Amino acid sequence: MDLVLSYSPPLNKKCSPLVLKDEEDVAALLASRSDSTCKIPLGVIVEPTEVCAYEKSSQESSDDTDGSHDGFRDNYFDVDYCDSEPTDVGSSRQKLPVFQNVERTENDNGASVTQPTEGNPYVGVHCCSLLNRNANHCQATYVVIGEQVAPQYVGVEKGPGPKGVQTFARTKLGAQISYYKAWRGRKHAHTLIRGSPKQSFHILPSYFHMLEKLNPGTVTRIEVDGESRFKYLFLAFGVAIRGFRYMRKVVGIDGTFLKGQYWGVLLVATAQDGNGQCYPLAWGIVDSENKDAWTWFLTKLKEVIGDTDELALISDRAPSIKKSISTVFEKAHHGACAWHVAQNIKNKFKCADIMGSYWSAVNGYRCEDFAGYMTEISHRYPRVAAYLENEVGFEKWSRCHYLGLRYNITTTNMVESLNSIRIVAMAITAPLTPSRESEFRPRFAQSNGRHTLQLNPVTYHVKGGELEGVVDIFNKTCTCKEFYIDKLPCVHAIAAAHHAQVSFYSLVSPYYTK
Secondary structure (H helix, E strand, O other), X not given: OOEEEEOOOOOOOOOOOEEEOOHHHHHHHHHHHHOOOXXXXXXXXXEOOOOOOOOOOHHHXXXXXXXXXXXXXXXXXXXXXXXXXXXXXXXXXXXXXXXOOEEEEEOOOOOEEEEEOOOOOOOOOOOXXXXXXXXXXXXXXXXXXXXXXXXXXXXXXXXXXXXXXXXXXXXXXXXXXXHHHHHHHHHHHHHHHHOOHHHHHHOHHHHHHHHHHHOOOOEEEEXXXXXXXXXXXXXXXXXXXXXXXXXXXXXXXXXXXXXXXXXXXXXXXXXXXXXXXXXXXXXXXXXXXXXXXXXXXXXXXXXXXOOOOOOEEEEOOOHHHHHHHHHHOOOOEEEEOHHHHHHHHHHHHOOHHHHHHHHHHXXXXXXXXXXXXXXXXXXXXXXXXXXXXXXXXXXXXXXXXXXXXXXXXXXXXXXXXXXXXXXHHOOOOOOEOHHHHHXXXXXXXXXXXXXXXXXXXXXXXXXXOOOOEEEEOOOOEEOOOHHHHHOOOOHHHHHHHHHXXXXXXXXXXHHHEO
């Protein structure tokens, strides 16, 4: 049987595997140790017998009389022989070389001797060339780096980035590694601490089961394809569902791409609390933003929040969303995000200078004011005016023409932090949320200079300022339309409440109270 000697040659040398057929080949191998073109490192393996090099003592070298060992004696190696299996029936056994692992010790007389050991012992002194000790050294693998840096990702939200891993490897491990290897090491550390994406998908059913068990009212759904592979996901916490009863019935829906191993799109449905902060309502994960995915997500959302005339859904103008909303929600009103419409205008018509008039038209409470802004837009950019009226529709983006109630919510930009604001809100005693309370202070100051005339027990005519208003404090309306749309007392309503000796806080919608 031929023996193939497997080894790793230096990076700058090309060596072919060596085949040992007889003792002459072994002698040639031993002599090759002095050949600088192909040096065999320590710890080589020969199949089917194990071959390991070891350092030979000078005493053992002097006792060696076999000329075939001269090559190894010069390089401080020793050779032993063992019997191999016959290569075929009837053939005799051959003597094959076996390199043994040994360790150097001293005997009772103080002489240096070597003894065989089990396995390949760790050698603390590097014997490889300095040319090989670089950022891509085989021992400084991303797995080793990840295992060493993994504790720094326990109990933290982010942890060190790739450059931080490079610094860690240089200062703590004494190794210079590339940015790519640091990135892979960081990724491996994340896997060790948080598990792999595949493991996360595998435990989703168990995770959703525990959510429903420990959070009453929580709604979870997992959709799979015909081969039982993950397709869609829906999650709405019970506490968010119950809290939505006290929110303004305006829901913004949007999607964003996921950057994980399996890609996909994250769909989010959010509302806004009385302080103007984001109120997460439901999440979904789908393959892409297509009609089937949006229809499935909105169907599950409808099971959570219902479908009423009071409900308003705000989104961008993606055709898949528009078709899905019209299919799933029969009573709710759909509005377009004014910010997305503005971006379309700037990209399509290259007229950023008209944005001031556009936003004034978006936020106008009275149709008379809206008509004036649209006239200005049509005179300067007739194509923009035609686009807003015919392609988008006034009722989709204009507050005064909207068919339902969207309050002062004109965009889908509802993602704001809740924690710091809510901590402050717990420390104040005002009946309104902090942002609404600060909004009323200048209004209250402006109302002091208005002249109020009572027309009947519930109707008041408020004069003064740029605009007069007729207020009905019973039906909570004003001719300026601000009181009716936002459900917050305008300057005229505050003046009328003061004249009627009624607290204007009683005119505020419960959505804005603490």
